[in-house]
Amino acid sequence: MPDDIKSPSSPPPEGEPKPTADKPAAPSGVKATASGSVQADVKTPPEKDKASPATAPVPPKPAAAAPATPQATKPAAAPAKPAAPAPTPWDSPMVAKLKAGYGSGVEPLTYAGQNYMIVDRSLIPEILQVLRNEDQFDYCVDITAVHYPQREKQFDVIWVLYSFARNERIRVKTQILDGESLPSSVPIWATANWLEREVYDMFGIKFDGHPDLKRILLPDGWKGYPLRKDYGILQQDNEWVQINLGIESGQ
Amino acid sequence: MTDANSSLSNLDLETPEKPFLDANELVINMGPQHPATHGVLRVILRLDGEKVLGLECVIGYLHRGVEKIGEHRTYTMFNPYVDRMDYVAAVSNGLGYCETVEKLLNVEAPPRAQHVRVILTELNRIASHQLWLGTHALDIGAITPLFYTFRDREEILKIYEKYCGARLTTHAFRIGGLQYETYAGFEKDVKNFLNFFRPKIDEYEELLTTNRIWLERTKNIGRISAADCIALGVTGPVLRASGVKWDLRKAQPYANYKNFDFDIPTGLNGDTYDRYLVRMAEMRQSVRIIEQAVDALPEGPIIAKVPKVMKPAAGEVYHSIEAPKGELGYFIVSDGSTQPYRVRVRPPSFVNLQALDVMCRGQLMADVIAVIGTLDIVLGEVDR
Amino acid sequence: MAPVATPFFFYLFAGIMLIGGIMVITRKNPVHSALALIVTLLAQASIYLMLYAPFVAGVQIILYAGGIMVLFLFVIMLVSIDRSMKDRQFNSQWIVGAIAAIALGGLFIAVYMKGMSIFPDHALSIVENDNTQNVATMLYGQYMFAFEIASLLLLVAIIGAVVMAKKRI
């Protein structure tokens, strides 16, 4: 799969229907080619600027209140109060395939033109692997979490994935209990290393198989996970502050 | 997939190489107070002589809990906070945040606002690249470019100052459009700047591009392959210099970038020199974009109709823009109240910094400085 | 140039040399030893100067004090000082050392006692002004062969060092 990436000139399979519709290298283009390793050539923006191109035809089903395409050049003064837009089902060949494979464990949805799927915790390692290997989601944009203390499964963990080949961005979301751990996705995407560390740092969610799971932004000995909802905004690890900074309070 | 992973399999910190003549490994701590780490970055280097065996970044010295603050402020109140992350490209941060909230609110900024946003963000991209060039050259030992770039960056900051009164943390945009109408003579100022700035890029390049020492210090230094870049999630000029022609402005156009004609410069080798050339070319492209935007600046309202008290419907949105340093993403969860339930910032510097270890393996200690410089990190954004 | 206070300077430099030499073998810290050795070498260069051999003195400073000793220091600094500080300074072969010292001392005394007869008295010729030229004539004339052999030896040493240091050539 990385073969597509290594050759920069090979255009992504989709999202680039007409490669050369405009003028080549304008005079203000790259001049500094003294040793010539930078070339500027011209790429047309895709004709259709949907957030999810061809593969993901957005179903304009409910109420048409949610404009499907974020970049739609509509008059700006559109009324900003649509009646509580709700996520709509998301349909695409990829999703159909996943659905066929995993059944009810996967719930693909679209909201504000953005596709995501809620995946059962047990399916997470497999789905991520499949997305990476078969569906070319080779770039893990972000891993993060959201805390819902009132829910039974307290945490949403979200992977934001992007595929260079399809020019498509999706989110994978799962719900886990407090204290439950997740398999690390470092073997799938190396970038997950720090991102998972940050999630661990901020939420206390453990990732099994992570090579070096420790705090990243907060000091090592810190107690508590600041981005949990039960952690107050002024709260801090007073003990740590007193020991390490020698002051009563950091605030 | 196997390919990418095999290239990564030799990235683990323990390189099993037998030491020669019982040479002791030297562990050196760089930072957090160090002139070349661009802030409070701490790097722990494992050296064999001057050769880097591996390194570990220790970050968080500038952690201010921006994401936590976001949960306790209304959508409007949080807007100025994002400027404090990547403080050299504050306008880009603001743009990303505003657009994300606009998506949640389902509004769109009017065309005039979009144009001005593009102008200001691209000016900001130039300013950010200028600051990068100056400090990067300074790290490699050329002092003079720093003063040249700061002299010219000043002109951009003057435009900001005239527009919104602030120079660095501008808070230039409002959710739904702009904070202020442009001042009289804004177009003229911008055009003057472009005419002033175009020859200046040549001036920078004259000092460095063909300078033999510069070539020796940057060519083949800190190489990173496209596959590694993607696996490590590296974006922005670093990714492009490795040969991947990917720019969010083209791939998933936001604001109204699709109306403008510009190129994506890419490199071939993914080394420090290519990253330098890519950024220099990007400045020229930014000049092109600004020129088109100023010429086609439409009249009209500058802010869409947004409610005074913003209560986006419950839902979540991830939106990202091409900040000067790479993909800057915001993931905002709304629960229908006036405050975001969760704000997640996907900082380009943070993710790019992860590649430092890969890029520095086997290089010399002096190159670590060059590579930190070429990654163009801002610690305010890394630590948030 | 007329010599000034020759005995004074001779004893001064000779004393410095001796003290330096003793320091070399008594200091526990190898860096201190090396520095003491440098002092000794510099004092020696001064003695050469007093012997109207300025060229040798200059070479002594450039090569020994400025070059070789710097490399010595270089190596010593890379070695863990702490470990060598803990090592015992004197090894157990002090009997051999004592015998050697006594023998050398006897030799010195013998030379001192009948020095006049061993070394015939030359007429003192001060060749300060074309000292360098004389050294050159000797080296590249009379002792050409020896000089070249020395340079060959050095070449061999260099090649040997490269072979030893490089894992793969």
Place this chain on the structure above:
Amino acid sequence: MGQFIQYIESYLGSDQTPGGAGNMFWALVYIMLVFVGLSVAVIAMNWLERKILAHMQVRLGPMRVGPHGLLQPIADAIKLLLKEDIMPAEADGFIFWTAPFIVVLAAFTVFVVVPFGPTHAITDMNIGILFMLGVSSLSVLGIVMAGWASNSHYPLIGALRSSAQMVSYEVAMGLAVVSAILMTSLNPEGTGTLSMIGIVQAQLAQGEWFIFKFFPLGLIAFFIFAVAMVAETNRAPFDLAEAESELTAGFHTEYSGFRWSLFFLAEYSAMIAVSSIAVTLWLGGWLRPFPNLLSGATWDQVFSFFPGATFLFFAAMCFFNAARMPKHPLFRIQTIGLAGFGAALGLIGLALFIPVVRVRIQDIFWFAAKVACFMYLYIWYRGTFPRYRFDQLMRMGWKVLLPMGLGVLILTASVALLQQKIWHP
């Protein structure tokens, strides 16, 4: 007492250096003069470097202390002397304290043999150039000691880099020097010299500066030396030992106040020292420009007006800038100061027109002017070049400069031999 005065007077009119004539009194006077002159030069260099660098970098540089920052070096000196002298707790005390003195000693002792004129040197040794190279190579000892004694990683690495660099470049430098010394032997007697004065006199006798001798051999040797001397003094683009972006400040990271200023002093006087070697060996030392083309008493006369004219030019510049000062009461002192400085320069300039002074001073003037060109080059390099990496620096020293030096040496020897044997048998 009378005897003493006689002793003093006996030197006047001598055509030898005080050292050569064995006159201790005048030797001491010369030592004092050289020491004071050097210190003034370093102070001036400090100001000039900041000013010139600033103007290269679209800044103004020091402007507050005195007119155009003229008093800035003095303010800096006072600041440095008043600063606390900090010694790291784990440092090796004795070595830490002596290191800066060794560096300064090495840098200043070199000037014993620098010929500012045919008789204007403290002494003339017949191993002059060897002495200079030898003593200046001792400064590396001080640097190594400083780096090691600080007991800190950055100074240690800085010191190691610095010593490796200096030892390596000394080789190339020595080869370049030898090829210049070879040129001194191209006289009827066939004997060369190592004496600094002798080298300049050889250039005078042969009617050309060695930089033009056997073109381009002399030029190449000079080029090698010019590169090596920048590396020798640890200046940009070879300032790895004190690369602030990598090693904070290199070997003197842990030093402060007075001791730090000693390193500073040593660095600048070492720069002047190596420039003096270059000037003596290749640029004709104290000889005025074009001694062969524009020879004759008239030209001598014309060139002897240069020193005074230069000072008058600087004085005029001071007056011009004083006139351009803002006419504001707050600037009055500065204007007066600048005008006063100009007046002083003008007076010196006028004094230099007095025939007696003129004849005596012009050698020193030309020597200083040539050295000043090198000093300007140093600043220029610093403003222009990025820094080399250590392995690149070593590669350049060993793989480029050393073979070049060897080649030039062999070629020079061959050409000299051919010239002696064939063209002028």
